[in-house]
Amino acid sequence: MSNYRIQGATGDWEVVIGLEVHAQVTSKSKLFSSASTEFGAEPNAQVSLIDAAMPGMLPVLNAECVRQAVRTGMAIEAQINTYSRFDRKNYFYADLPQGYQISQLYHPIVGEGKLLIARDEKAGIPEDKYIGIERIHIEQDAGKLMHDQHPTMSYVDLNRCGVALMEIVSKPDMTSPAEAGAYVRKLRSILRYVGSCDGNMEEGSMRADVNVSVRKVGAAELGTRTETKNVNSVRFVMAVIEQEARRQVDLIEEGGTVVQETRLYDPDKNETRSMRSKEDAHDYRYFPDPDLLPLRLEDAFLVECRASLPELPDAKRLRYTGELGMTEYNAAQLTAEVETFARFETLLAETARQAGKTEAEVATQVANWTLSVAPGVIKSLGDEARLEHNTAAANAAILQMVSANTVSGGQAKEIYEIVLKTGRDPAEIAETEGLKQQSDTGAIEAEIDKVLAANPDKVAEYRGGKDKLFGFFVGQTMKAMQGKANPGVVNELLKAKLG
């Protein structure tokens, strides 16, 4: 249970949150027509006669959209319904030529499942928590309207009309903005692992309807909820919950009642406002679509769907902390995004191969490099970094020189910079540019002897018990070696000589 509370004049309130996430299914063509789904086309270039609802056209279901919805359901450990059906949701709007949206009200393709949000004490999530998922159904998206292009007209682009969406409906299990934010991030991560949705919130591939109600702490009854539509970022989802919970508490405490209604979020003003006032707005008169027979899923199809699932975020995180012995922080960072773990795993395999070690032995080194060193160098170079030179082979070669003590951490960064700018070979750079650390004990010993001879008083003080002076000798030796001495070797030799 989260301890998120809204302080009211009459006491503390808690918030109850449910989310309906609309995720655009990754497919080349639309749910019921073969028009393209590609983003950014000329207006109305990707509209078929089916999408435009010409008389006599019949919908034919896209097998890939079914497959992606089923795989998504499996990834959230949900019940897969081998019998599902399509229904018409009737309403009139300029973005919907059919006059109805084909959806699945009565028999959705995916039933109950769950999703784990990880403990995050800083964010106010004291322990791991499962959020229930009620259902996933597939449905058509509507077209896009633009109201600001002409003084008296709205413009309609039907390219998005008929594109497949999964509507992923959570249970009202979330009790703070942080939990809702973690839920959306985790869901996005799973969708991207599975490859069923690109999760691009800027392009509208994922958007959430946020259901919020409030009640006095400990009350058994749920309050009346409002639904804020089409919220398109994690940050806005969290802001909507904060604003809406506050508004409802204030309203109730002033003697008003919350009306069950649809609201809109205005990010500029950071407030929600009522969207539809018509009392019959929700009278959708659903009925089974007579154009579409029931969808039945065969065993062989389900087996293929399951076999095609990749290792999922939770399993991957456990493997990273277990088998690879990584810290929880590193594991969480590396597994959040598909691109990050893909880069990490490629580099891990290559580093282990070059070093002739197991992946577990090099995992921590590769993790630190992937998460902090490499991004830091790339960022500092800005446009000078040519990412085509950022190969796993080059990165692994640098890491190999570091673990062999041939180069220091600082030298590794310098070599990496040159690699990114020029694509030259790391070993060659280390050699040519003098970016190698001196591990030759003879040369280091000679410098140490000089340092000790030049500072007899300090040597005496050290031997007299002033341990802190050790750092001084290290510093002097490194300076004499122009910073290229292997610090481990310097330490060892100094300890021996100072006795």
Added chain:
Amino acid sequence: MSVDKQTVAKIASLARIQMGDAELERMVPELNNILNWVEQLGEVDCSGVEPMTAVIPNTLRLRDDVVNADPLTGGDRRDDILANAPAREHGFFGVPKVIE
């Protein structure tokens, strides 16, 4: 089951059909006749019979995910699509402003 004038007016409004008072009056008995006629089906005992969704024993046919597989059901036909538009504006349908 039967409908009254108010219900018919609501259904008409949801379907965006404008109806005058006289039309509504005429429509109420017409719709009720249809409803009564269909309601006769309720007299048949169909306990133990699975609901039928189609008259032919068949399941849904799926298609492969291929863009513009068939010219009749594919995109790339903007001129055809916009041929019926009330106004054609830079490739968009132009409709009366639908925002309050």
